[in-house]
Amino acid sequence: MGVTPVNGGRGRGRIVIGENDPSLTRYAGLAVTGELARRLRLVELIDAELSVERRARPVKVRRRGVSPGQLVVSIAESQLVGGEFFSDLEEVRADQAGAGLRTVGATPSAPAALQRSKDFRRVHCQRVERACARVGEHLDRALGREREEPVTIDLDATGIEVFGRRKQGAARNRQGQMSYAPHVAFWAQRGRALTSELVGGNREKLSGTECARIATRALSLLPAGHGPAIFRIDSAYYQLELLARLRREGSPFTVSVPRSQAMWKALAEIPEDAWQDAIDMPGAQVAETTYRPQGWKHEPLRLIVRRVPFTAAEIAKRNGSRRLKTIHPEQLELALDGKLASVFGYSFILTDIHWQPTVWIEHFHRHRAQIEERLKESKLGQALRHLPSGDEHANRVWLTAALLALNLTAFCCDLCPAAGASGKAPDNAPLRRAAKTLRNLMFTIPARIVRTGRRLILRPPAGYRHGDVLKTTLDAIYALGP
Incomplete structure (x- = not known):
């Protein structure tokens, strides 16, 4: 015969909110x-x-x-x-x-x-x-x-x-x-x-x-x-005055250029054998030409172009997506009508960096996503x-x-x-x-918070899993000196 707990039929009782702990x-x-x-x-x-x-x-x-x-x-x-x-x-x-x-x-x-x-x-x-x-x-x-x-x-x-x-x-x-x-x-x-x-x-x-x-x-x-x-x-900052100021300050730049008739015209000047694979972006290719913005008083700038393929099925799935705006309007219309199986979306980057290869500049500018x-x-x-x-x-x-x-x-x-x-x-x-x-x-x-002598001790709750991270971070701060 088992032993019956005295309080076996009771719950844990009421929860009582006590006084605030000032520590x-x-x-x-x-x-x-x-x-x-x-x-x-x-x-x-x-x-x-x-x-x-x-x-x-x-x-x-x-x-x-x-x-x-x-x-x-x-x-x-x-x-x-x-x-x-x-x-x-x-x-x-x-x-x-x-x-x-x-x-x-x-x-x-x-x-x-x-x-x-x-x-x-x-x-x-x-x-x-x-x-x-x-x-x-x-x-x-x-x-x-x-x-x-x-x-x-x-x-x-x-x-x-x-x-x-x-x-x-x-x-x-x-x-x-x-x-x-x-x-x-x-x-x-x-x-x-x-x-x-x-x-x-x-x-x-x-x-x-x-x-x-x-x-x-x-x-x-x-x-x-x-x-x-x-x-x-x-591209929202693509302003000639900004580029001119950076040139005076001696700061090179890469800038996204809005897609315009001037960009589509420049794209047509790139031969098909000029395209090369982009870095860390499967399927994407890059090429370059030159472009002088209207009013730019210096040398022609490098125009880096990236193209990414889109199949007709992908375009149908992405209907309304911003990425479809990278496709030439005429090509997009033909793809939507089923007259083309695939088309390219294009991005344009203007730069005055002359000492780096094409693929490096495109890869560098892509990290603007940071x-x-x-x-x-x-x-x-x-x-x-x-x-x-x-x-x-x-x-x-x-x-x-x-x-x-x-x-x-x-x-x-x-x-x-x-x-x-x-x-x-x-x-x-x-x-x-x-x-x-x-x-x-x-x-x-x-x-x-426990105060003892000149020390102040923090006691986190049981189950806190990142005590080592907190301690090491504080130690690194103290190592900076006063």
Whole structure:
């Protein structure tokens, strides 16, 4: 005869919510960016840059509360842990236990952050970009990177749909959506945003003067003595004034050229035996000719053409796809009518790089997709999927903070053993980890804070699988020195 448990017929009883534990933090992993920002003097450099700006009124005069640099960094920290609105700063602000771990312990309230963001002007955001560039230079120097390494700068834009008629500066894009269009220049090798410009959604294509201004600003943010800087440019930036400015600056370029009658005419000049297989793109072929854009006062430029075959069946499946626009309109019509079994889609790349073979240039320019990945990461991984304020100046600060958060994750990946950029990761590890992955690895882990002597100990919960990654990353930060 078995023994009957005394409480065998009962459940586990009611769940009772106890008192908050003041030693527990929701965001223990912000210690990583906190320690990194302190060693690189991020807040101090932002405030120093803002203090010398004379083209606009100071963001803040009184010393009470957080400084302008602390404001921008606190918004970025909120975005790092998943914040999507100004109101999400309250979640970080409420984490008093983790205040000493963060870069900005005294996180401002949401209303205060929004109100102060409205006092920023475009030139102030550009000062933040300059400070971030100085921080990146400091990190590269600490990691022993060669300053003379070649630099690739990617220019591209993205659309951010917003809602409401009171969104200052927003406009309807080609699809009729109310939106903004941030234009961003990225340093490809580092995965960092250099500079940005926020305009209405109806200006996804900027004037030549505006394009040249962004390119010049991006070049000015590179470290002194940097290696040759090559620009990879989207077709929306195909402007003669931009190309002329890059020539004056001594920066070579590759630029996607819109398909036009001039391009189809140039294509007809390429003999069939000139085509050769592309690198790492099965079925694709490349060839080249020369082309001089109207108004270009220098030598004829190299026009690299890539062609990709499409069967009639593939075309039928892709009906409405953007890739069908790469096919010559007459050829596409014949294929749709069943009069051709296959046709080619063409892409055109204009360049002044004369020392590299055709296939290298096409392969190099194709990797412009890296900026699309970084822009996607800023929207899906960080908080750039929308711009939350009705005030254009506050939205520009939000954009600046989102790109700062993106750069902070790039800095972390330079040190984190789970990312290939650190040089310590397994061979199959991605170069940089996505924001969601970094949150799971580090940023959003809870931990109990134990203070003993001069040490501060973080005790993550049982089952946390990435303790070695967190410890090694912090050790790498401490190795940078004070």
